[in-house]
Amino acid sequence: MKALRTYLFPIIALTFLLILNPTVYAAAQTASGKKHAVVAGHPVATKNGMMILEQGGNAVDAAVAVSLSLGVVEPYGSGIGGKIIFLYYEAATGKVHSIEALGAAPMNTDVKTFTSTPQSKRKYTIHAAATPGLLAGIHAAHKQYGTLSWVDVMKPAIKTAADGYIIDAKQHRIYKNAASRLRKNAAASELYLIDNNAPPIGYRMKNPDLAESYISIAQNGIDAFYNGAITTQFIHSSKKLDGWHSEEDFHDYQPRIIKPLRIKYKNFDVYSSPPPLIGGITLALSLRCLDAIKPDWSSIEPHDPEHMNLLGSVLQEVYSQFAMVTADTPDAYKRTLKLLTSKNVSAMKNRIKLRMAATNELFPLSSIKDDETLDDSLQACTSHFVIVDQFGNMVSATQSLGSKFGSAIVIPGTGILLNNSMNNFATRTKSSPNYIEPGKRPRSTMTPTIMVGQNNFIVGLGAPGGQRIPTAVLQVVTDFINHGITFEEAINLPRFHIRRNFTRAEKRKFLDIESATPQSYDADMESRSWTIERYKRSAYYFGGVNIGGIDSNGLRFGVADDRRTNHAEAE
Known part of the structure; x- marks a missing residue:
């Protein structure tokens, strides 16, 4: 058994982050x-x-x-x-x-x-x-x-x-x-x-x-x-x-x-959970929106305020999209696929940009008629x-x-x-x-995912954590693909989560972050009207992302998140 470092990507971004936050x-x-x-x-x-x-x-x-x-x-x-x-x-x-x-x-x-x-x-x-x-x-x-x-x-x-x-x-x-x-x-x-x-x-x-x-x-x-x-x-x-x-x-x-939901993101075919689950559409639609927005990733550090505001604004819009679509109904799969169309994503992109620029927490949400579960x-x-x-x-x-x-x-x-x-x-x-309804299956945020890349590279990942499952998977995927850091480094970063809103009395922009996140980020996020709540890494609040795969050299690997009792072995 040997350490997993054979699929290394540049780690300049993470190194810079660690210098800023030791x-x-x-x-x-x-x-x-x-x-x-x-x-x-x-x-x-x-x-x-x-x-x-x-x-x-x-x-x-x-x-x-x-x-x-x-x-x-x-x-x-x-x-x-x-x-x-x-x-x-x-x-x-x-x-x-x-x-x-x-x-x-x-x-x-x-x-x-x-x-x-x-x-x-x-x-x-x-x-x-x-x-x-x-x-x-x-x-x-x-x-x-x-x-x-x-x-x-x-x-x-x-x-x-x-x-x-x-x-x-x-x-x-x-x-x-x-x-x-x-x-x-x-x-x-x-x-x-x-x-x-x-x-x-x-x-x-x-x-x-x-x-x-x-x-x-x-x-x-x-x-x-x-x-x-x-x-x-x-x-x-x-x-x-x-x-x-x-x-x-x-x-x-x-x-x-x-059939699992499937999208193309950068050089990967990304597969995730289909309806009536909402985890897969949360991940897939968020990635489609990021692809449409085309942020300058070179100017964004992993999990810095710009990154959190970007993903937060995307997720707020995504939440409002599937609320009245994805569930255990006969037409749910077809309607969920329509959310991923270029026409819908283009309209979402414009609203997301408005959300990113908004400094008022009462910035109007898209119509949400859903219950907390x-x-x-x-x-x-x-x-x-x-x-x-x-x-x-x-x-x-x-x-x-x-x-x-x-x-x-x-x-x-x-x-x-x-x-x-x-x-x-x-x-x-x-x-x-x-x-x-009798016989109906309640939806779920579970987000098992498989990404198939070039040169026979394939990776599977997912997490526990309820509503925090798809947001954790999204962070690891974007950290790996857009920031060029390894899966191990992506798991080790302090995590954040954007809560779903259910009533108009609730805070519109509520962000949960792990306690290791630099304190200096709080004021920046609050200036963008985000309400911050911190959780300890050991609190079992954020999901422990588990990852396994095959790299382009044929090496099998596993990465186990220490936020749970997870464990990886390979031979």
Whole structure:
């Protein structure tokens, strides 16, 4: 294993920034090798993926092992009780495929009850749990593209669930902050708390019930989950909690094979998540606008006030564009593609330039009729992983339970945590395309991305972090392409985020920045009418961007963001 520096680009811009601001930034962890690479949200999940690759499996085989392992070692971030969006680069054809497996509202959902109940009262209840899609999603990917047997790719996660993993300091803090929610569900408390308190650092956390569920799924296929004993237990538990789930919701659930969004940016074909997700259109439309504006990147330092004002103005306009377009509706894909047309982007460019010059925070927004959702909260939690195999294939996937620990409900006897993704529906504005309906899938900000460049260069990236996912991915992409710095350097830079607005009473220009950002930038941004709020890098507010790829020399690499428990390995 050797340090990743073989894809170096000029670093003059970053050096200049460091001279201006000598703050010592934390370091991303990197790895590189000639055969394959894995970067995921936890070292154990990464090692399990590497194990499958070393057995001759491909990227999709390893993705199953990584995805299921993350449900064990990062139970607060994702699991088979949740959702996934899966991008796959197929080396043999050069095509990028996507599988959308978001949660779906139960067909018996009582819309009136759901919309009349404040989110604060339903956020961690059975009514917040959508029909899970993750297992169906990874199974569909494996059936289509995997090479090893379903049993074999599940073995690492089964062993991890049975043997357990060691709680570290970062995880202890997450468990501690979630303890009050976990105490409210007997099965969750029994599984994840020790004497009603967070497990201490160094504790070996096991999930024997989940190991048994995995064994059943390995032996009987996903019918064990969608049409078997686990289904029965799920429905029984839901009914006891006054839930709306039925066996038909599980029997009828199907992942969707959808073309990813695709744009050309500079020398890269950029692929990202399609509707009903909004992460992909946020990234793609922002890049299209930047291409139209043609800023003088040589005069802009990475993440300086000019850079933040530029991306902030672009994102404000982009947010207003997809609000009434991108969701789980029959015409959403077609309408979302229209946002990317030259005609629309040209009109957006003019408005963005006005935004950039505006010094009044009340500068009028484009019409926004949308609701704040779970993805906009501080509790939003997700996990992203990238896998590159010896054959040149790549998986870039993001999975989630919604909030940290989802609904904080564990189905007794299964070890499975349920999501709370129903909170991502619009509930106040009936005209919103994201308004809740039975069978509908709430949209999501997850932004798994694959970029295909020249000379066989290919990279996959994504992040956790709710609303902060697409803005983090956008920053890393533009830092790499326009500022010519490495992915490691882009991850290490202090991050910023432009909040979405939902009411006209809110501040129009609200900017979140990491605490390592130079203090001198605050006055500059405030002079442009931006309201500033600072967050510590360790606060789990900004998403940890994970990156994996193949450089033009054929070297496989991984870059893991230290903002989470991420880890990269390569061989």
